[in-house]
Amino acid sequence: MSELQYCEILKTNINVTDMAKTLDYLGSHLDALRGSYICVANVHTTVMAYEDKAYRKIQNSAAMALPDGAPLSVYSRRAGFQEAQRVTGPDLMAELFRRAPQNGYRHFFYGSTPQTLEAMRVALRRDYPGVAIAGMYAPPFRPLTQEEDREVMALINDARPDFIWVGLGAPKQEEWMYTHRGRLNAVSVGVGAGFDYLAGTIRRAPRIMQMLCLEWLYRLMQDPRRLWKRYVTTNIKFFRYIRRERRKDL
Numbered sequence: 697m698s699e700l701q702y703c704e705i706l707k708t709n710i711n712v713t714d715m716a717k718t719l720d721y722l723g724s725h726l727d728a729l730r731g732s733y734i735c736v737a738n739v740h741t742t743v744m745a746y747e748d749k750a751y752r753k754i755q756n757s758a759a760m761a762l763p764d765g766a767p768l769s770v771y772s773r774r775a776g777f778q779e780a781q782r783v784t785g786p787d788l789m790a791e792l793f794r795r796a797p798q799n800g801y802r803h804f805f806y807g808s809t810p811q812t813l814e815a816m817r818v819a820l821r822r823d824y825p826g827v828a829i830a831g832m833y834a835p836p837f838r839p840l841t842q843e844e845d846r847e848v849m850a851l852i853n854d855a856r857p858d859f860i861w862v863g864l865g866a867p868k869q870e871e872w873m874y875t876h877r878g879r880l881n882a883v884s885v886g887v888g889a890g891f892d893y894l895a896g897t898i899r900r901a902p903r904i905m906q907m908l909c910l911e912w913l914y915r916l917m918q919d920p921r922r923l924w925k926r927y928v929t930t931n932i933k934f935f936r937y938i939r940r941e942r943r944k945d946l
Contacts, residue, residue: 705768707752708745708755709761710768712779713780715787718783719791721760729883732759733870733885734760734883735760736764737761737763737768738765740926743930762785766911786893786894788885788887789890800828802829803828805829805832806862806872807834807835808891808892815894830855831851858882860880860882861891862884862886865888865889866888916928
């Protein structure tokens with residue numbers, strides 16, 4: 697993948713890629729990517745970016761915006777990018793962890809709670825022998841002071857990670873990565889629920905549901921009270937906005 701390709705979806709630039717190409721790009725451009733960040737985009741974040749210019753700027757300022765949500769890669773293929781495939785945050789993490797013995801990457805984890813991070817540590821050592829955990833930090837549930845923020849930046853940089861996995865949920869994780877761009881000597885990747893999947897606090901959808909673009913439904917079934925509005929409303933908005941943009945092009 698010598699050059700990055702994008703498909704514009706609701707004014708957000710989503711990468712046209714697949715897992716193999718993404719891993720190849722990260723491996724060959726890691727040093728150039730240090731200090732930048734990668735968004736893992738889905739229907740929810742794309743709708744938010746369409747409705748909020750400031751958040752759209754954050755998405756479009758990323759070094760990459762990977763199509764985590766299946767509808768994004770489907771849209772890209774229908775727009776003529778036949779090679780477009782889904783690249784999810786949890787799958788990207790797993791692939792990089794699995795390659796630990798040969799790539800030697802160091803990983804820092806920022807977000808969630810101390811309990812979840814400790815469960816992740818146990819799972820990583822069990823499931824991915826040889827993975828290098830550079831450090832973990834669970835921020836308090838309040839904004840950090842400037843002094844605290846400087847201390848955290850020093851903590852992360854002193855740990856010498858290659859990847860900083862950020863699990864704050866959207867839009868907080870993207871806002872955090874954008875604010876700290878250029879201040880961290882690693883590439884940051886926002887992975888949403890990826891920490892909970894690793895820790896085992898949330899079960900991921902079976903592969904068949906992922907392939908059928910139904911992972912959102914599986915999440916909804918697990919936590920309907922909290923997620924119904926996000927998934928149902930946002931999915932409706934996504935397809936309505938797509939129709940609106942198509943009418944503009946006619």
